[in-house]
Amino acid sequence: MENFEGKLFVFSAPSGSGKTTIVRHLLGQEKFNLEFSISATSREPRGFEVDGKDYYFISLKEFKENIKNDAFLEWEEVYRDNFYGTLKTEVERIWAQGKHVIFDIDVVGGLRIKKKFPDKTLAVFVKPPSVDELKIRLKKRKTESDEKINMRIAKASVELATAPQFDKIIKNYDLEVALKEAEDLVGEYLGLNQ
């Protein structure tokens, strides 16, 4: 571990683009030695989500205290009253284990991480086929109300415009192809592809 140089892999995209599937796939590849950055959020857990695994679910009050105490590397009010953020302790925790950090975060947060650690971060934007396809995927997922889906769709166009600011763009039109591309990018950044 003496020569360990911790890297950061940011995967950002509009909600429903499939970035979570890609991140999970990469986490399953032992050779990459990745650990998921668990974000803190003030939103309610969805049925299957586990505190301390998917997110640290905290109250709005606690979230705001953390902001005041400068405990976040980045944070964002991604949707109204739904705050999300990366705690500084999270990256420290993962690097201390000799692992690289992988993030599943929104585009603004992703670009902030890149700005803070430009030489250690690979920032990847996951592009959906179209905004219409996003809507179909979100409806199929059945985890949000119509109102929430519309909120996410409205945000998607703004998010899509940030794609050129990322180091790499993966088009998620065909999941198998996207997964392979993601593997190649991470492998290349870690110098495993020689």
Ligand code: 5GP
């Ligand atoms: P969801 O509610 O679907 O879990 O997440 C909503 C959005 O918030 C997604 O785009 C997700 O990637 C993003 N997100 C999750 N954690 C963080 C975080 O720590 N910081 C930021 N800026 N966004 C996050």
